[in-house]
Amino acid sequence: MTPQNQKLGVAIMALTTLVFASQDGFSRHLAGTYNVFLVVMIRYWFFAAFVILLALRRPGEMQRMLRPRYPVLQILRGVLLVLEIDITIQSFVFLGLVDAQAIFISYPLMIAALSVPVLGERFGWRRWAAIGVGFLGVLIILRPGFGVFSPYALMPLAGAFAFAIYGVMTRYVARGDDAAVSFFWTGIAGAVTATLIGIWHWQPMTGSDWIWMTVLSLLGILGHGMMIRAYELAEASSLQPIAYLQLVFSAAVGMIVFGDVLHLNVAVGAALTSGAGLFTIWRARMQMKHG
Known part of the structure; x- marks a missing residue:
């Protein structure tokens, strides 16, 4: 892996976070008018079409996709991600992008904590201390006991926890299924789940909103495609820190487009x-470098 590829992969990942932040903005806009379950369902239809087209590009690839080593866990991953997206998008409507993303960004710390009992990973007091500091940051954002705590703030926290479980499960199935298989099942199992939930909440959309819905769905496909390319070019350890840029971009979208306000406690807690x-x-x- 050349340094040029590493730099290109990091650059693509940074652009990917901007695409996903834009997707958050479109999701909030549409969820303010239409049922969240409907928005997520249509978004997943595009996602499922995308992973099917990817699987059909090579002979025999579809057959390989349909025979994962961990079929039950792959399906559960897809179901869990849909539920997480439903909760998180709804939190965008109630809290705004700034506050919701500031709380949701705690999910990597939850993944780290869950990886110990689930994956058998071990790490020392420094990382446990960092996890504690991170959750202190979440408490600063939530401000429990100060008379201003909103129960809606629990929504992105629940979404972060669901996404953390999804992340740990993704690491677990990677022991037997490659990334392409997991990506395929994320789309297919997710589309089925989103349809079973969303079909009961169908609402007619205006022509202009169908355009926004199409843009939202295409942004999702573009973002996932760019993310795949980034991981092909650069090491995962180099790309993980870049994901935090989504918090910055989402906050910018929230403040510029929706008039969200960045409060001091949210800024300190998010930092x-x-x-x-x-x-x-x-x-x-x-630790990986030094064994």
């Missing part, structure tokens, strides 16, 4: 949580 998450990634990378 602590993000910093702690970046530290755990750095420590994991150092």
Whole structure:
């Protein structure tokens, strides 16, 4: 892997976070008018079409996709991700992109904590201390006991926890299924789940909103395609810290487009949580280098 490829992969990943932040903005806009389950369902129809087309590009690839080593876990991953997206998009409507993303960004710390009992990973007191600092940051954002706590703030926290479980399950199935298989089942199992939920909430859309819905879905496909390309070019350890840029871009979209306000406690809490998450990634990378 050449340094040029590494730099290109990091650049593509940075653009990917911008695409996903834009997707968050479109999701919030549409979910403000239409049922969240409907928006997610249509988005997943595009996603499923995309993974099917990817699988059909090579002879025999579809047959390989349909025979994963962990079929039950792959299906559960897809179901869990749909539920997480439903919850998180709804939190965008109630809390705004700034506050919701500031809380949701705690998911890497949850993945680190869950990886110990589920994956059998081991790490020292420094990373446990970082996890504690990160969750202190979440508490600063939530401000429990100060008379201003909103129960809606629990929605992105629940979404982060669901996404953390999804992330740990993804690492687990990677022991027997490659990334292409997991990506395929994320789309297919997710589309089936989203349809079973969303079909009961069908609402007619205006012509202009169908355009926004199409843009949202295409952004999702573009973002996932770019992310795949980034991981082909660069090491995962180099790309993980870049994912935190989505918090910055989403906050910018929230403030510029929707008039969200960045409160001091949210800024401080998000900085602590993000910093702690970046530290755990750095420590994991150092541990891998030194065995």
